Amino acid sequence: MSRRADSDETRATARPDREDGDRPDPPDQPDPPGRGGRPDRDDRDSRDDRGRTAAADADARPDQPGADAAAEPVRTEEAHITAARTGRALTTSALHAAATGADTFPAVLREALGRRGLSLERVSERLKARGITISQATLSSWQRGRSQPERARSLRAVDVLEEILDLPAGTLRSLLGPRRPRGRTTPPGAEGAALQILGEDSVVEKALGARFRHFNQETSSLMVHDIVRIGESGTMSGFSTTNVLRAGRAGADRALFVLSFDDEAAEPVDIRVTCGRLTEATYLKGLKSLVLEIHFGRKLAKLDTTVVSYAVEVSPSLTPATHYERWSRTNLHEYLQQVYFHPGALPVDCHRYVREKVGAPPRAQRRIPLGAAHDVHVLTSRCKPGVHGVAWEYGP
Numbered sequence: 001m002s003r004r005a006d007s008d009e010t011r012a013t014a015r016p017d018r019e020d021g022d023r024p025d026p027p028d029q030p031d032p033p034g035r036g037g038r039p040d041r042d043d044r045d046s047r048d049d050r051g052r053t054a055a056a057d058a059d060a061r062p063d064q065p066g067a068d069a070a071a072e073p074v075r076t077e078e079a080h081i082t083a084a085r086t087g088r089a090l091t092t093s094a095l096h097a098a099a100t101g102a103d104t105f106p107a108v109l110r111e112a113l114g115r116r117g118l119s120l121e122r123v124s125e126r127l128k129a130r131g132i133t134i135s136q137a138t139l140s141s142w143q144r145g146r147s148q149p150e151r152a153r154s155l156r157a158v159d160v161l162e163e164i165l166d167l168p169a170g171t172l173r174s175l176l177g178p179r180r181p182r183g184r185t186t187p188p189g190a191e192g193a194a195l196q197i198l199g200e201d202s203v204v205e206k207a208l209g210a211r212f213r214h215f216n217q218e219t220s221s222l223m224v225h226d227i228v229r230i231g232e233s234g235t236m237s238g239f240s241t242t243n244v245l246r247a248g249r250a251g252a253d254r255a256l257f258v259l260s261f262d263d264e265a266a267e268p269v270d271i272r273v274t275c276g277r278l279t280e281a282t283y284l285k286g287l288k289s290l291v292l293e294i295h296f297g298r299k300l301a302k303l304d305t306t307v308v309s310y311a312v313e314v315s316p317s318l319t320p321a322t323h324y325e326r327w328s329r330t331n332l333h334e335y336l337q338q339v340y341f342h343p344g345a346l347p348v349d350c351h352r353y354v355r356e357k358v359g360a361p362p363r364a365q366r367r368i369p370l371g372a373a374h375d376v377h378v379l380t381s382r383c384k385p386g387v388h389g390v391a392w393e394y395g396p
Contacts, residue, residue, distance in 0.1 A: 105175035106145035107210070112165040113143065126164050132157045145210065148176055193329040197357045197385060204258045207289045211256065218252035219245045222305065225336045226326060232342040234320030234394060236266065240311035242275070247300035254279070255308060259290040263317035275309035320345070325389030327358060332383035339390055340375045347392035352378045355387035362389070 113123070120136040120143075127134050134157045141147040149158045158172050194215055198204055205212045223244040231237035245255060261267070268290050271281050280293035296306045324339060341347060350370060353362035368376045368390070378390055 104145070104210075105148060105172060106143050108175055109143045109161070109172060112167055116165050118164070123161070123164060127157055127160060130160050132160060145213070193385065197327050197329050197387070199358060202358065203260050203287050203289055207258050207284055207287050207291050208256065216255055218249055219247055219255050220330055221328070221332055222246050223334045224326070224332060226324075226338065228324045228337075228339045230321060230339065230341045230345060231316070232344040233316060234345040235317045236314055236321045236324075237316075238311065238313040239324075240309070242307065242309045244305060244307055246305045247302055250300070250302045252296070252300045253298065254293055254295045257292040257294070257310075259292070259312065261288045261314070261317075263319060264288055265315065266317035267315045268312050269315050270313040271310065273308075273310045275307045278310070320394065322393065323389055323391035325355075325387050327387045328383060329385050331385065333381070335380045335383040335388060336377065337388065337390055338375055338377040339392070340373065341370075343374055345394070346370065346374060348395040350376045350390065350392040353389050353391060355389070358387055360387070
């Protein structure tokens with residue numbers, strides 16, 4: 001089964017404490033009405049003929065398109081990346097640097113923690129052994145860029161962190177920005193609303209890296225239409241999405257979409273964009289997620305609308321798909337979800353459901369009939385933020 005993101009993300013599958021004066025994570029705030037993306041796919045679509053996932057060079061993380069790619073060893077187990085605009089593979093390290101801002105304090109801290117293989121709990125314990133008490137929540141906030149070390153104790157902790165992480169003296173200190181204003185601030189609407197549905201450290205947040213903070217802030221989804229196709233073996237063979245987007249401000253020219261898969265054997269093998277221009281297609285194998293960036297082909301005026309359409313062909317999963325869902329962080333005017341079954345793999349029961357957020361128990365479950373075309377569909381008007389899905393069961 002797989003899921004996508006933005007309007008927000010969809011998925012189809014086989015079955016903080018604060019301390020020492022550092023600025024606390026701001027409270028999540030819902031996006032204003034009228035903003036959306038794929039039922040939780042990332043809304044960033046664009047215009048182009050076609051992009052194919054190709055083996056890429058190093059670690060992969062969705063990053064800004066157009067980053068120069070220095071040749072590096074291909075590591076297909078990490079990701080597949082294609083830049084449709086240039087027609088050549090980009091190195092995953094270049095993509096990672098572009099997307100995460102590799103020369104920033106949070107990015108360097110994250111990279112150093114990963115390289116050393118240290119958990120935040122272990123780092124907090126080592127700091128405490130040196131007489132500095134910094135909680136895991138504060139360390140998490142630092143590496144995510146939500147707050148930065150500013151007070152004397154925090155700056156002393158940064159110096160010790162450089163020793164713990166085997167970094168040259170001053171590496172982290174030199175990357176700290178100017179002191180931030182004190183007091184609580186409201187996080188960007190896109191980030192706050194997405195966190196309400198996805199929770200902390202979600203696959204979508206990890207896939208987008210630094211871009212998650214400004215996730216499709218310039219556009220919102222008005223209507224989304226998902227079509228899912230289930231093959232003879234009961235596995236998902238592909239899906240397509242049409243997304244009507246509206247610009248919340250002048251100058252919007254692209255959108256991001258995150259598509260997640262529950263089965264690691266199910267990978268995108270072909271991507272076609274029929275409305276929009278594909279500029280990034282990054283498959284993150286470790287996260288089982290595909291990030292698409294699609295340009296609209298022009299800059300939109302405020303309140304202008306545009307249509308983005310794309311289709312993804314998927315390799316067979318190990319187990320049959322049993323559901324498909326999309327999360328949406330904002331209100332959609334309308335969401336249409338269709339699932340087509342192969343005549344040789346018809347389900348015995350289908351039902352729709354809604355979740356308040358990812359991981360919450362399903363509610364509002366209702367059976368839906370199988371149509372003459374071996375399909376089921378759900379049409380939801382005034383679709384509220386949350387997770388919207390269809391599930392099915394096969395007979396013995």
